Amino acid sequence: MSHPSAGPAVPRLLGPAEVRLLAAELDLRPTKQRGQNFVIDANTVRRIVRAAEVTAADTVLEVGPGLGSLTLALLETAGRVVAVEVDPLLAGRLPATIEEFAPGRADRFEVVLADAMRVAEIPGPPPTALVANLPYNVSVPVLLHLLGLLPSLERGLVMVQAEVADRLAAEPGSKVYGVPSVKAAWYADVRRAGSVGRNVFWPAPNVDSGLVAWIRREPPATTATRAEVFAVVDAAFAQRRKALRGVLRGLAGSAEAATAALEAAGVDPMARGESLRVTDFVRIAEALGAVAGPGPDGSVGSSPGEAPA
Template identity: 70%
Template sequence: MDDQQASLLGPADVRRLAEELDIRPTKKLGQNFVHDPNTVRRIVTSASVTADDVVLEVGPGLGSLTLALLPAAGAVTAVEIDPVLAARLPRTAAEFAPALADRLTVIEADALRVSAADFPAPPTALVANLPYNVAVPVVLHLLAELPSLRHGLVMVQSEVADRMAAKPGSRVYGVPSAKAAWYADVRRAGPVPRKVFWPVPNVDSGLVSFERVEPPSTAPRAEVFRVVDAAFAQRRKTLRAALSGWAGSAARAEAVLRAAGVDPSIRGEQLEIADFARIAEAAATESGR
């Protein structure tokens, strides 16, 4: 932690800023602002942010988490889609953390459309309170676009956290879990109580941590992800049946699966991402014959 500190937003500060900006949090955007200083401190600590990190924060909102990140990180780049919030954040940093405000860069953009070229310095860590309706697409997009991201911690809806961190064989293991595993080791990192948000949401939240890993295969990621999508599009079916459309026929799906060393009679929820990669490799090999 840096010797320089930031004052953090409490409930009165959050409401004052929202009133000043005439902001009424909407469910459509999944807006719930954190107003508890202990929660944002816990997030920064759990994220293992150091002075060597350039932290990417998505959806900083009124700045609760941003202010907790500034003393810990070397720099913070906040991506905010709302122009009113994006314009206010640098002023909030200057008011609450005057000695640290120069560490903050604000980019007014949609996190689902940013690329590496948009950032003044390559982000090394993702720390964010993500809107519930875009959490999985945002994380997968950023991991794909920003190879510099080595680790991170995101706060998401509890059910989303379960799906992102699920392992093969779990009832909630599916497309988000398998695709996230291509990029990173993803784990649950604890619950977050509803009362730390304003307004209080009608769903529980949870923390998800990740550490970047090497892809399990040299197969093109897009091809592997096509197999994943096909396997879970009809998740109650056997792989032979579920992959028949992707492969062109059930017979070819079975041949590819056997070539990959995968039992055609099991379901996609039993496969690790490396298994899906082997299926994509086997299909490419068979096509090249």
């Protein structure tokens, strides 16, 4: 018998047998469309929670909990876990899994049936940490959406495709430095936090996985809006091999105006986007505002579509 002062029993974690039993019960066939690869290794999910430095003071937001492997590991430590799941079948089964494997901790858990890209609010206390095995096909837009939506998020650790992890944590000058690198740096200090083997998943993915950790910091002080800065970032990487003078012509109105804005920002007009830090893009956006003037909606120029990551 437990001592009266003891806390709730430690959750049991899912292994390969439990994951396959749950999948069989649900007649679940993991789909590439939703990036469904379920972690079957307890050591991996415990390692993720440790690396994320989750404490009992945290309300953790998890995206794509799937069958609950990482969720149960989070409930070992976190004060509260809110999981956003887009698949109705998985979202419907998750509370029963928590009851079965983490008795006494179900009151710390809530599942939200929603697309993380479209979710507008998270119920309950504002989440302080994001810890997730993000669906690989939408990992960057989901991460950026949540960073913008939830200023309460102080830090996070996410598992993504290895190449995406490299891009998110890349520094200027790197071959993989691009749109995700700069936009993530707007919100946080980002770093690589390790690798994860393919054999800890079912089904095993065709790609390697990486961990990315980040700590929130204030965005750069600027008179430009985030949308204006991000429009400059998108334009700068839309044609990676071209000088900024040319690729920013659309936002500035002409190559001459782009050159004037770049010079006013202290940036070489012949430089390329991959050599600039987020603070450089901020200065360019401010200078474009002064050179081109606001558009009809109050923004500078027109924002091109999202450049390839």
